[in-house]
Amino acid sequence: MRVAVLGGGYAGLATLASLRGHLPQAELYLFDPRSDHILRTRLHGRIGCPTLRIRWSLLRICRRLSCRYVQRAVDISLEVLKRWQSEGVIALETMRFYFDYLVVATGSRPVLPPTLAGALTPDDLADLDWGAYVQARLATVTGPCWISVIGGGPSGIQLALEIDAWCKQQRGQSFRLRLVTVDSVVLPAFPKAMREYVEKKLVRAGIEFALQTQVKSWRDGQLELVQGTTGKAFSLPSPVVVACLGLRPHPMALTTDAFGQVVLEGQPQERIFAAGDCAHFAGEGSNAVSAQVAIRKGRHVAENIWRGLRGWPMKPYDYQEQGYFLSLGPADGAGWLGHKDNVLTGLPAFFVKEMLETLYDLGTL
Numbered sequence: 001m002r003v004a005v006l007g008g009g010y011a012g013l014a015t016l017a018s019l020r021g022h023l024p025q026a027e028l029y030l031f032d033p034r035s036d037h038i039l040r041t042r043l044h045g046r047i048g049c050p051t052l053r054i055r056w057s058l059l060r061i062c063r064r065l066s067c068r069y070v071q072r073a074v075d076i077s078l079e080v081l082k083r084w085q086s087e088g089v090i091a092l093e094t095m096r097f098y099f100d101y102l103v104v105a106t107g108s109r110p111v112l113p114p115t116l117a118g119a120l121t122p123d124d125l126a127d128l129d130w131g132a133y134v135q136a137r138l139a140t141v142t143g144p145c146w147i148s149v150i151g152g153g154p155s156g157i158q159l160a161l162e163i164d165a166w167c168k169q170q171r172g173q174s175f176r177l178r179l180v181t182v183d184s185v186v187l188p189a190f191p192k193a194m195r196e197y198v199e200k201k202l203v204r205a206g207i208e209f210a211l212q213t214q215v216k217s218w219r220d221g222q223l224e225l226v227q228g229t230t231g232k233a234f235s236l237p238s239p240v241v242v243a244c245l246g247l248r249p250h251p252m253a254l255t256t257d258a259f260g261q262v263v264l265e266g267q268p269q270e271r272i273f274a275a276g277d278c279a280h281f282a283g284e285g286s287n288a289v290s291a292q293v294a295i296r297k298g299r300h301v302a303e304n305i306w307r308g309l310r311g312w313p314m315k316p317y318d319y320q321e322q323g324y325f326l327s328l329g330p331a332d333g334a335g336w337l338g339h340k341d342n343v344l345t346g347l348p349a350f351f352v353k354e355m356l357e358t359l360y361d362l363g364t365l
Helices: 011-022 040-046 058-064 078-087 122-126 130-137 156-168 192-205 289-309 348-362
Strands: 002-006 028-032 036-038 055-057 068-070 090-091 096-098 101-104 109-110 145-150 174-182 209-210 211-218 220-228 233-237 240-243 246-251 254-256 261-264 267-274 278-281 323-326 333-337 338-347
Touching: 002 011, 002 090, 011 028, 011 289, 036 058, 040 122, 040 156, 040 348, 078 090, 078 261, 078 267, 101 289, 109 122, 109 338, 130 240, 145 156, 145 233, 156 174, 156 192, 156 240, 156 323, 192 333, 192 338, 246 261, 254 267, 289 348, 323 348, 333 348, 338 348
Parallel strands: 002 028, 002 101, 028 068, 101 267, 145 174, 145 240, 174 209, 254 278
Antiparallel strands: 036 055, 090 096, 109 246, 211 220, 220 233, 254 261, 261 267, 323 333, 333 338
């Protein structure tokens, strides 16, 4: 029995690891053009610690799981998915790969509109020397050096506070930091107690807020903005911009049934499953774009493939998030655990966040 997994992110690796546990004799294959699995949940930590390890070799992971790693990109479209379902073969330039089941776990990519071309995204931090980049951008700046983070969600908050801690460690330069968001508050989807703690932390850090503000463009070191309530256009200096505007499915969004099977033209595809950020599962389970949910979807798909092979009914996906934690700079954090009313802040939240990171570290499979 042969299973192909497309994508070596959280969902793809969780699928492979779970399949290996359920089906020790199966032939498992991973297709991914990248050489490494990136620990996305730790990218913000590279601001203050450029040596932080956030890469794990996909080849080594596959060796540990007794899988074959194929470092190739595989083009995906609706027509291709239909052909895979009917033929059970991935046709590449130099090979034809036959499979019994295929799992699409190609993940997501940061949203970066053309008007912000040249801005950084969180994914850029995987290969970036932050200090060298900022110094190069600010080489010709006189006066305060402005750094802007666009987006008041989890990534924007974590990056803003990591950048703030980095700025305070620099000597001989005056840095200013601002957070720009279209929302009226930061972290609008999170519990009030958690949001209020984060807002107070940002205020104490001296980070400037631009709430209910839309970014129109960024060019020549100037942000062009529009205030949402008044419609007033204005510009602010910002030689450095980090855009944290969320993630979009890559290369496309896939709808699945409650079992994880891809649905095309209203029909579930028996041999094609999807998991992770690129997959929207039907049913009551969480479709949040997070490592926690991606891993659960990957494990769920693997179990259903195993159950199908044994002739057992597949299980519907019903997983709900058990918590969510943010890092708020050195030795600080905020989040909820078990129930959204159960909010932890400060050092206890920081320790929970660090503990959870070990669960997401699929490079140690």
